[in-house]
Every structure is written in structure tokens, then in C-alpha cells.
Amino acid sequence: ANGKFLFMNQLPRMLIETIIVCGLLLLIITKLMLGNQPEEIVPLLGVLALAAFRLMPSANRIVNLSNGIRFQMPLFNELYEDLLIIKNKGAKETETCLQKPESRMDFENVVSVEELSFAYPEIEKQVLNNISFSIPKGKFVGIVGPSGAGKTTFVDILLGLLAPSKGKISVDGKNIYDDIRTWQANLAYVPQSIYLIDGTIRENIALGVDEKEINDALINKVLQMAELYDFVQELPAGIDTTVGERGVKLSGGQRQRIGIARALYYQPQVLVLDEATSALDNETEKSITDTILKLKGQITIIAVAHRLTTLAQCDFKVKFENGKAFIIK
Structure with missing residues (x-):
């Protein structure tokens, strides 16, 4: 499970980088096919590239946090009812452990x-x-x-x-x-x-x-x-x-x-x-x-x-x- 989680955690970063690079290349090809000169394309590409590479770390963090939450949720769902009971007992200042029995089972023989x-x-x-x-x-x-x-x-x-x-x-x-x-x-x-x-x-x-x-x-x-x-x-x-x-x-x-x-x-x-x-x-x-x-x-x-x-x-x-x-x- 940890191996799958680490793999899935790294995969989005690679996909985001690949999509951004492919998008910039596609933009260049499109502009050239429309008759734009290279010197006209460079300023636009510079602005887009700068924005993309500034946004990439934030996008990666959002995806990693999302993956972490999804990875931990099944365990949390299993424990949620127990955690809620403990919280309620704590709020009421009641004992959460088993009470010591008042008597012992007779053992004579x-x-x-x-x-x-x-x-x-x-x-x-x-x-x-x-x-x-x-x-x-x-x-x-x-x-x-x-x-x-x-x-x-x-x-x-x-x-x-x-x-x-x-x-x-x-x-x-x-x-x-x-x-x-x-x-x-x-x-x-x-x-x-x-x-x-x-x-x-x-x-x-x-x-x-x-x-x-x-x-x-x-x-x-x-x-x-x-x-x-x-x-x-x-x-x-x-x-x-x-x-x-x-x-x-x-x-x-x-x-x-x-x-x-x-x-x-x-x-x-x-x-x-x-x-x-x-x-x-x-x-x-x-x-x-x-x-x-x-x-x-x-x-x-x-x-x-x-x-x-x-x-x-x-x-x-x-x-x-x-x-x-x-x-x-």
C-alpha cells in the first residue's frame, strides 16, 4: 500500500510537467502555422512559461495533500466511531478504561x-x-x-x-x-x-x-x-x-x-x-x-x-x- 501511495504521489508531478511542456510546444506550432513570426511568439511564451512554472509547485502540493487525505481516509473511517466515543467521554469527564471489578470469581480447587x-x-x-x-x-x-x-x-x-x-x-x-x-x-x-x-x-x-x-x-x-x-x-x-x-x-x-x-x-x-x-x-x-x-x-x-x-x-x-x-x- 505504501509503495502504491508513493508511486501515485509522484505521478501527478510528472504528468503536470509533461502537460505544460506539451501545451507550450503545441502553442508554438499553432502560432507558427497561423503565420506569426518567432520574435512575436517569444514574449508570450516567456510570460506563459513563467506563470506555469510558478503555479506548478502549488498544483503539486494540492495533489499531494489530496492523495494523502484519500490514502488515510479508510483508516479514519474505521476509527471514527471509536474516536467519537472517546471524545464524548472526555467531554463528560468519564472514565474511558474498564473499571476494576468489585469482586473476584471464587477459586478454591x-x-x-x-x-x-x-x-x-x-x-x-x-x-x-x-x-x-x-x-x-x-x-x-x-x-x-x-x-x-x-x-x-x-x-x-x-x-x-x-x-x-x-x-x-x-x-x-x-x-x-x-x-x-x-x-x-x-x-x-x-x-x-x-x-x-x-x-x-x-x-x-x-x-x-x-x-x-x-x-x-x-x-x-x-x-x-x-x-x-x-x-x-x-x-x-x-x-x-x-x-x-x-x-x-x-x-x-x-x-x-x-x-x-x-x-x-x-x-x-x-x-x-x-x-x-x-x-x-x-x-x-x-x-x-x-x-x-x-x-x-x-x-x-x-x-x-x-x-x-x-x-x-x-x-x-x-x-x-x-x-x-x-x-x-
Whole structure:
């Protein structure tokens, strides 16, 4: 699309220049055929040529702006209704984000995956095909399998980001999609790449919480759980130390630990780790894996990983392959 746009943006300039030159040549030929002498034609041609070449840049700008508007309009039309809703909410000073649910879905015993299937729109092949297994509360479960086997798709369904084509995920017998927001209140998610704002450690851990409502005692508790407490205490500004844009002042392991601390700040019952240590060196990965293992039994941990060493001490693994899921010890 960009290639076509750039081509169409340059084409009018060439056409305008060609038309002007051809027009001047045609005028010369016509004048000569009518019997005009060359010395009579030159002043007229000079005036016309000067006017044409002064107008050409303006004509090019008008055409380029017109092309730019036409190129962007389809996207704008797609977003227009959403932009209008945001504008109206802003004018009324109402919240534009989802409100935090007042309660959590009860989770006392087990998460059950029951005959779960999923296929992306317009793709016939099932990414997940009739998979079933159970995750008892407090267990550390590893999700393994080759790329494209459906691990991330399963995690997205568990997080409530995708709805299954068939089957369900239930918690103590209740379908999570009957009240997805109360189920999501139980979850915390740690991705491979942690996003940090150019703010303090305190602000990054309690991301999204109003500054007046941040619980510093809980901040210190989750720093201890993520094994960052001693490091933070040694800093001159403590938890008020700024981390820099995207956490440039911290090491990769420290950024990942802040991601874990952020997840624990919301006191989840289920912690989902999606390749959370794959970008780290072996020593740092082992250190963070040891930190995660200390949470074993306190909360349910579901970890997606390619390195089997990360999952060496999990209670059991679920292997995804060819749309199926198998429990392996």
C-alpha cells in the first residue's frame, strides 16, 4: 500500500510537467502555422512559461495533500466511531478504561479445561482441537511445545482475550466466560518484555493505581517476594528511584523482577508467565526461576517456556502439539 501511495504521489508531478511542456510546444506550432513570426511568439511564451512554472509547485502540493487525505481516509473511517466515543467521554469527564471489578470469581480447587477448541477467523485449521486437562490450585504448571502449537493461543483464552470456538475453561465448575471480568481479577500476567514507564520503581510496580492510593507496605512486600528489596534499599532514593525510559537504568533481570513484583502487587491467585525468562542469560534466568519457585504453593503458576530448565521443578507439564495437549511429568 505504501509503495502504491508513493508511486501515485509522484505521478501527478510528472504528468503536470509533461502537460505544460506539451501545451507550450503545441502553442508554438499553432502560432507558427497561423503565420506569426518567432520574435512575436517569444514574449508570450516567456510570460506563459513563467506563470506555469510558478503555479506548478502549488498544483503539486494540492495533489499531494489530496492523495494523502484519500490514502488515510479508510483508516479514519474505521476509527471514527471509536474516536467519537472517546471524545464524548472526555467531554463528560468519564472514565474511558474498564473499571476494576468489585469482586473476584471464587477459586478454591481447580481450573478445568474442557474439550477446548479454537480456530482463527477464515482459517479452517484448528489451532486447538478438543483439549482437556485440569490445573489444581497452588500448582506450578509448565506449558511446552514447538512454535505454532497453540501455547500462546491457550494463554490468551485463559486470560479472557480470546473466546473459544468450542468447549470452555471452568473454575470450580463455573465457566469463566459467564463473568470474565471477575475471573480476570484473579490473574496477573508477566510477558517476555516488561514495559516500564520513565517513572519511579514505586510507580512502575503500582502501574495504573492513583498515586494517593498506592500501598507502600504492599510495595515492600512484593519487592521481597520478587527478591528486589535489598537492591532497592541500597539505592539513595529507594522505591522513589527513577528507572529511565523503558527501564534503561536497570539490568534485564531487574526489569523482569519489577514485572513480577508488579504482577504480585495485585495479589493474584493465578500468575501467568509467558516466556518471562527466555530473553535472559542462563544465570539470571536461574535466579528468577528460583524466585518464582518460592511462590509455589502460595499461588497457582502457569508458565510458558521453551527452555525445559525453566520448568525443571514444576509439578507437571502440558505439551501442546498439532492442536492437542498431553500431560507429561
